[in-house]
Amino acid sequence: MLRLSFLISLMCLVRSDTDEECPSFTKLSFHSAVVGTGLNVKLMLYTRRNPTCAQAINSTALGNLNMTKKTTFIVHGFRPTGSPPVWIGDLVEGLLSVEDMNVVVVDWNRGATTVIYNHASSKTRKVAIVLKEFIDQMLAGEASLDDIYMIGVSLGAHIAGFVGKMYNGQLGRITGLDPAGPLFNGKPPEDRLDPGDAQFIDVIHSDIDALGYKEPLGNIDFYPNGGLDQPGCPQTIFGGMQYFKCDHQRSVYLYLSSLRENCTITAYPCDSYRDYRNGKCVSCGTPQTQSCPILGYYADNWKDYLREKDPPTTKAFFDTAEEKPFCSECISLLCGYYNLEQEHKKRIHNNQIERQSWKYHRIQNQSFTGCDFRKDGGQRPHLEILRNSRGNCSYTRRNTHPAKLSPQHFRNTTK
Numbered sequence: 001m002l003r004l005s006f007l008i009s010l011m012c013l014v015r016s017d018t019d020e021e022c023p024s025f026t027k028l029s030f031h032s033a034v035v036g037t038g039l040n041v042k043l044m045l046y047t048r049r050n051p052t053c054a055q056a057i058n059s060t061a062l063g064n065l066n067m068t069k070k071t072t073f074i075v076h077g078f079r080p081t082g083s084p085p086v087w088i089g090d091l092v093e094g095l096l097s098v099e100d101m102n103v104v105v106v107d108w109n110r111g112a113t114t115v116i117y118n119h120a121s122s123k124t125r126k127v128a129i130v131l132k133e134f135i136d137q138m139l140a141g142e143a144s145l146d147d148i149y150m151i152g153v154s155l156g157a158h159i160a161g162f163v164g165k166m167y168n169g170q171l172g173r174i175t176g177l178d179p180a181g182p183l184f185n186g187k188p189p190e191d192r193l194d195p196g197d198a199q200f201i202d203v204i205h206s207d208i209d210a211l212g213y214k215e216p217l218g219n220i221d222f223y224p225n226g227g228l229d230q231p232g233c234p235q236t237i238f239g240g241m242q243y244f245k246c247d248h249q250r251s252v253y254l255y256l257s258s259l260r261e262n263c264t265i266t267a268y269p270c271d272s273y274r275d276y277r278n279g280k281c282v283s284c285g286t287p288q289t290q291s292c293p294i295l296g297y298y299a300d301n302w303k304d305y306l307r308e309k310d311p312p313t314t315k316a317f318f319d320t321a322e323e324k325p326f327c328s329e330c331i332s333l334l335c336g337y338y339n340l341e342q343e344h345k346k347r348i349h350n351n352q353i354e355r356q357s358w359k360y361h362r363i364q365n366q367s368f369t370g371c372d373f374r375k376d377g378g379q380r381p382h383l384e385i386l387r388n389s390r391g392n393c394s395y396t397r398r399n400t401h402p403a404k405l406s407p408q409h410f411r412n413t414t415k
């Protein structure tokens, strides 16, 4: 009898294993976006035991979720066309490759899919409540708030913030990837992501002049390329859909690059991008007790240091290459100055004199102390050097002036 029931349950197990397909992220048509969708939150679990085939989980069926491990929730944003986010698979794979954890994809595509942004935005608190209920169940087991990590993209970042608020900031960590700006800009802390929502919050702002949020929202706020226009993204509407989403999505791709060991993006704490570009922030404080923070998954290595600050917020800047893997190995600034007045007088085809009015500073890794700019406004950074992870350097001229200097010259200067 016992043997029989064992056999039957075994058969059931095998059956359910083979019958159940891997649930996938909700795919909707553009038609759904036009008519709008009601909210339905699906949770899909991936672990190292099931890295490619998700398990549908809920507060009563936790699947392979191991509560003693870290649990990372991935929360997407507004879906104006109904399609699944293209980066979801890579993010799951990347997270599982760096740490043995539970990765829960929060699929609220039904709800996020609508052509009307306000409708999606109005559902963010409801999604947060669903997540809270789920997390409460985990906490009733062995799970700890310290081990809960939420990665929120765009509207998802505010959802993560709302969840964090319900736990009075005791959630382990939130990463906001270009948190949504429209309808959230200027809102008080209770209506958006806020530095008090988790034990540690890191944010990447990549589209602050359109879909993203401009002001700092975390303990550390990274502004790649100043946070406005990202290199490699179309500058005009002729770029099609990419024109609208490329800058915004770049935050996700930058985060993804941090999950690959060979691509480290170092950021430089600074008051403004302008100061960063002027070479005022190329070291991380004097005396250098800390190395500069790095972007992405490992940003929380700087957690204690960043939280100690008063107020506990830091803006950090860096430049990137225009395509994967984005990282630049060395400081992207080579600075010089020229004196406008002198330029006016001696400009005319007198290469000899003109060259004398430039001064170069060699990059000395991170001990580089910045450019020796004068304060009369006559000097500007004239050249940047970007070295990608392949050790390839590209040179960008910042203004028309150094055009007369050959690449060969720069090569000699920087080697």
Ligand SMILES: *[C@@H]1O[C@H](CO)[C@@H](O)[C@H](O)[C@H]1NC(C)=O
Residues within 6 Å of the ligand: 056, 057, 058, 059, 060, 061
């Ligand atoms: C949870 O998931 C299980 C298995 O997928 C399902 O049978 C059950 O009805 C779900 N429970 C709730 C409350 O949705």
Ligand SMILES: *[C@@H]1O[C@H](CO)[C@@H](O)[C@H](O)[C@H]1NC(C)=O
Residues within 6 Å of the ligand: 066, 067, 068, 069
């Ligand atoms: C859960 O993870 C812990 C280590 O984090 C491990 O010791 C334990 O065996 C795991 N449990 C299951 C059921 O895999």
Ligand SMILES: *[C@@H]1O[C@H](CO)[C@@H](O)[C@H](O)[C@H]1NC(C)=O
Residues within 6 Å of the ligand: 260, 261, 262, 389, 390
């Ligand atoms: C970096 O690592 C990724 C995979 O982790 C690999 O595809 C890529 O080729 C590597 N790039 C370099 C420059 O080694």
Ligand SMILES: *[C@@H]1O[C@H](CO)[C@@H](O)[C@H](O)[C@H]1NC(C)=O
Residues within 6 Å of the ligand: 364, 365
């Ligand atoms: C720059 O950093 C590299 C690698 O970290 C090191 O090998 C080199 O000696 C450093 N150069 C200077 C001038 O500090």
Ligand SMILES: *[C@@H]1O[C@H](CO)[C@@H](O)[C@H](O)[C@H]1NC(C)=O
Residues within 6 Å of the ligand: 390, 392, 393
């Ligand atoms: C550096 O990049 C340029 C243009 O992208 C390419 O033509 C060149 O072959 C690269 N050099 C190396 C050493 O990879």
